[in-house]
Amino acid sequence: DTGVSQDPRHKITKRGQNVTFRCDPISEHNRLYWYRQTLGQGPEFLTYFQNEAQLEKSRLLSDRFSAERPKGSFSTLEIQRTEQGDSAMYLCASSLVGTGETQYFGPGTRLLVL
Amino acid sequence: AQKVTQAQTEISVVEKEDVTLDCVYETRDTTYYLFWYKQPPSGELVFLIRRNSFDEQNEISGRYSWNFQKSTSSFNFTITASQVVDSAVYFCALSEGSNTGKLIFGQGTTLQVKP
Numbered sequence: 444d445t446g447v448s449q450d451p452r453h454k455i456t457k458r459g460q461n462v463t464f465r466c467d468p469i470s471e472h473n474r475l476y477w478y479r480q481t482l483g484q485g486p487e488f489l490t491y492f493q494n495e496a497q498l499e500k501s502r503l504l505s506d507r508f509s510a511e512r513p514k515g516s517f518s519t520l521e522i523q524r525t526e527q528g529d530s531a532m533y534l535c536a537s538s539l540v541g542t543g544e545t546q547y548f549g550p551g552t553r554l555l556v557l
Numbered sequence: 558a559q560k561v562t563q564a565q566t567e568i569s570v571v572e573k574e575d576v577t578l579d580c581v582y583e584t585r586d587t588t589y590y591l592f593w594y595k596q597p598p599s600g601e602l603v604f605l606i607r608r609n610s611f612d613e614q615n616e617i618s619g620r621y622s623w624n625f626q627k628s629t630s631s632f633n634f635t636i637t638a639s640q641v642v643d644s645a646v647y648f649c650a651l652s653e654g655s656n657t658g659k660l661i662f663g664q665g666t667t668l669q670v671k672p
Contacts, residue, residue: 543588543607
């Protein structure tokens with residue numbers, strides 16, 4: 444059974460460019476979460492999907508961020524017009540829906556905006 | 558509001574010492590879930606344990622043990638006979654009994670185990 448995968452693992456971009464990250468969850472998992480982690484901090488919730496529906500977005504998710512999960516399988520997170528403050532590790536997790544279910548995390552995508 | 562506090566930013570021990578990582582949480586819910594994750598230098602968060610608010614039994618798994626005390630809103634993690642491979646950042650997290658399942662993490666404790 445493969446775990447959660449994320450691509451790319453590292454991304455360096457210039458300020459103002461758009462970037463897109465991909466997350467492939469564990470195959471039978473119907474929930475998918477995105478978190479952001481900055482240096483020295485714990486991960487912070489950004490958004491989550493149940494199947495293809497995006498059910499909640501954090502206030503951290505500005506209008507420049509958009510996430511999709513078109514067929515209820517993989518998900519993409521796009522950041523438009525990147526800013527230096529977007530530099531962080533972007534983590535994806537998946538789980539089976541249920542109260543207090545365990546989330547399993549991918550390796551993350553580390554973004555550096557120059 | 559929900560909050561998780563890990564007051565210990567960094568801990569350094571010598572191999573074979575026992576070490577306890579503290580976690581204190583705040584929530585208004587009566588049903589909630591607590592987790593510990595390990596983040597090695599590679600960056601991936603590794604699930605260690607999940608506990609629900611109705612189960613206060615302590616748990617032991619090999620060299621790891623967890624002490625859940627609702628009276629003090631704490632969920633502490635002890636590593637017995639630490640090893641160099643235990644060096645990592647450890648996160649405590651809270652998920653409330655609502656339907657979203659989102660996790661609220663503490664700031665993490667960096668554990669360094671020296672040989």
